Amino acid sequence: MAVLVIAEHDHGSLKGATLNTITAGLACGGDVHVLVAGHNAGAAASAASQVAGVAKVLHADGASLAEGLAENVAAQVLAIASGYSHILFPATAGGKNVAPRVAALLDVAQVTDITKVLSPDTFERPIYAGNAIATVQATDAVKVITVRTTGFDAAAQGGSAPVEAVSAVADSGKSSFVGRETTKSDRPELTAAKIIVSGGRALGSSDKFNEVLTPLADKLGAALGASRAAVDAGYAPNDWQVGQTGKIVAPQLYIAAGISGAIQHLAGMKDSKVIVAINKDPEAPIFSVADYGLEADLFAAVPELVSSL
Amino acid sequence: MKVLVPVKRVVDYNVKVRVKADGTGVDIANVKMSMNPFDEIAVEEAVRLKEKGVVTEIVAVSCGVTQCQETLRTAMAIGADRAILVETDAELQPLAVAKLLKALVEKEQPQLVILGKQAIDDDCNQTGQMLAALTGMPQGTFASKVEAVDGGVAVTREVDGGLETVKLGLPAVITTDLRLNEPRYVTLPNIMKAKKKTLDVVKPADLGVDVTPRIKTLKVTEPAKRSAGIKVPDVATLVGKLKNEAKVI
Numbered sequence: 001m002a003v004l005v006i007a008e009h010d011h012g013s014l015k016g017a018t019l020n021t022i023t024a025g026l027a028c029g030g031d032v033h034v035l036v037a038g039h040n041a042g043a044a045a046s047a048a049s050q051v052a053g054v055a056k057v058l059h060a061d062g063a064s065l066a067e068g069l070a071e072n073v074a075a076q077v078l079a080i081a082s083g084y085s086h087i088l089f090p091a092t093a094g095g096k097n098v099a100p101r102v103a104a105l106l107d108v109a110q111v112t113d114i115t116k117v118l119s120p121d122t123f124e125r126p127i128y129a130g131n132a133i134a135t136v137q138a139t140d141a142v143k144v145i146t147v148r149t150t151g152f153d154a155a156a157q158g159g160s161a162p163v164e165a166v167s168a169v170a171d172s173g174k175s176s177f178v179g180r181e182t183t184k185s186d187r188p189e190l191t192a193a194k195i196i197v198s199g200g201r202a203l204g205s206s207d208k209f210n211e212v213l214t215p216l217a218d219k220l221g222a223a224l225g226a227s228r229a230a231v232d233a234g235y236a237p238n239d240w241q242v243g244q245t246g247k248i249v250a251p252q253l254y255i256a257a258g259i260s261g262a263i264q265h266l267a268g269m270k271d272s273k274v275i276v277a278i279n280k281d282p283e284a285p286i287f288s289v290a291d292y293g294l295e296a297d298l299f300a301a302v303p304e305l306v307s308s309l
Numbered sequence: 310m311k312v313l314v315p316v317k318r319v320v321d322y323n324v325k326v327r328v329k330a331d332g333t334g335v336d337i338a339n340v341k342m343s344m345n346p347f348d349e350i351a352v353e354e355a356v357r358l359k360e361k362g363v364v365t366e367i368v369a370v371s372c373g374v375t376q377c378q379e380t381l382r383t384a385m386a387i388g389a390d391r392a393i394l395v396e397t398d399a400e401l402q403p404l405a406v407a408k409l410l411k412a413l414v415e416k417e418q419p420q421l422v423i424l425g426k427q428a429i430d431d432d433c434n435q436t437g438q439m440l441a442a443l444t445g446m447p448q449g450t451f452a453s454k455v456e457a458v459d460g461g462v463a464v465t466r467e468v469d470g471g472l473e474t475v476k477l478g479l480p481a482v483i484t485t486d487l488r489l490n491e492p493r494y495v496t497l498p499n500i501m502k503a504k505k506k507t508l509d510v511v512k513p514a515d516l517g518v519d520v521t522p523r524i525k526t527l528k529v530t531e532p533a534k535r536s537a538g539i540k541v542p543d544v545a546t547l548v549g550k551l552k553n554e555a556k557v558i
Binding site for chain 2: 092103107108136178228263273275276292295305
């Protein structure tokens with residue numbers, strides 16, 4: 001029995017989500033192998049070989065894998081899938097795109113967003129926007145799983161696994177990559193940040209959002225997040241969205257400013273260690289999950305907070 | 310071209326669900342049911358493509374209990390031309406739904422299948438990708454923009470860190486993200502018209518699909534409750550608490 005973890009990487013380095021997925025893989029039992037599929041991703045493969053607990057790194061290098069197209073990556077996973085009892089992906093946009101495709105081609109069910117491994121075939125996962133936790137048992141021979149990264153600690157450094165080259169699959173010819181627009185940010189990545197400052201509709205405009213929250217985030221070395229309302233209103237880019245349909249985060253400290261706390265938003269942040277809510281509406285549902293609630297106008301409270309830090 | 314739009318009947322997104330005391334599931338007796346919000350976006354996109362002249366026919370599909378007919382009528386009130394219900398009382402998991410849809414794809418031969426990216430009840434985010442895999446079609450998941458281009462579709466996808474655009478050959482599967490469009494309200498005259506549109510009913514056995522669940526739900530529990538927090542009177546107290554009590558800054 002062995003576990004295959006599909007690495008998420010930017011060719012040069014591993015994404016943090018891969019490390020949490022490796023921890024989940026180790027909890028499933030057996031040797032953990034990591035697949036690094038990409039083009040000129042040797043640096044990412046050697047980074048994977050240094051993660052503690054990894055027994056082997058499989059490195060597939062080919063132009064067909066350069067942009068992570070689902071059709072090609074799924075075919076690559078399938079090409080090496082035999083012999084593995086578990087195939088794990090991080091539950092990121094990339095992992096969620098490919099994992100079900102692999103599962104269907106193996107004719108097995110897929111388990112989405114696991115938060116706990118109870119035994120090699122039994123897992124916990126949230127359903128109904130995190131309002132219920134289901135314990136599920138996968139009955140198929142091969143378990144294809146996506147791992148909610150905030151449910152597992154990141155694997156440590158200190159491994160020295162061999163890197164083995166595997167041949168890359170040919171391009172499917174069914175899809176092609178056109179372009180990418182990356183949101184520039186020199187802040188910590190939202191899902192990996194220790195502190196998150198998040199704003200909602202109450203900020204009123206994109207300018208106000210930046211003017212009020214950026215100094216606080218700078219002061220705390222925090223990532224910036226947003227509610228869906230703030231994103232839809234154009235106050236913040238959409239990859240800042242925290243919630244059921246955005247990012248799932250679990251930082252040490254989550255500061256929600258002007259966020260009412262709809263269940264879809266709570267689904268994305270209620271596993272944070274400490275939650276602070278700043279809202280002038282005493283009835284806002286966010287106060288029911290906040291460790292510290294401050295009932296105040298955020299336009300006065302946030303600058304005051306910045307100056308007192 | 311013809312478009313197939315699968316829609317799911319789910320607990321309305323405004324309902325705060327309750328876990329059953331015996332841990333067998335979530336209590337959905339007597340709660341309001343609606344079309345999955347991502348599926349509304351899928352129907353709306355199909356209708357917009359039809360209004361642009363790209364699409365000629367929209368077929369809405371739902372799999373599940375008899376009451377899914379209401380969801381299909383809603384899809385037809387938004388603008389779908391006809392509907393198919395795959396009727397069964399059995400528990401349907403994404404792989405089974407993908408196989409049922411594959412059978413319908415083979416029968417109907419659509420050029421595009423547009424699904425929601427995930428259903429808000431099981432939060433799986435699998436069916437579209439599985440259908441694409443089973444039919445050998447390319448996939449454009451988490452779409453925030455869909456454009457017909459020469460010989461295919463260009464799909465702008467919401468990914469971690471920004472957007473990316475892929476071009477897919479036809480036929481193709483697309484799954485919708487929230488920002489793809491804003492679904493229109495259904496009007497009373499359209500609801501009346503939708504009652505006259507065709508709704509065919511088939512059974513999983515007619516399609517030759519085994520829908521046996523592959524994943525067993527052992528129990529469903531309430532998530533751990535957060536211990537009650539406190540309200541602080543001012544910023545100074547808040548900073549003090551964060552520094553000395555929670556020790557997070």
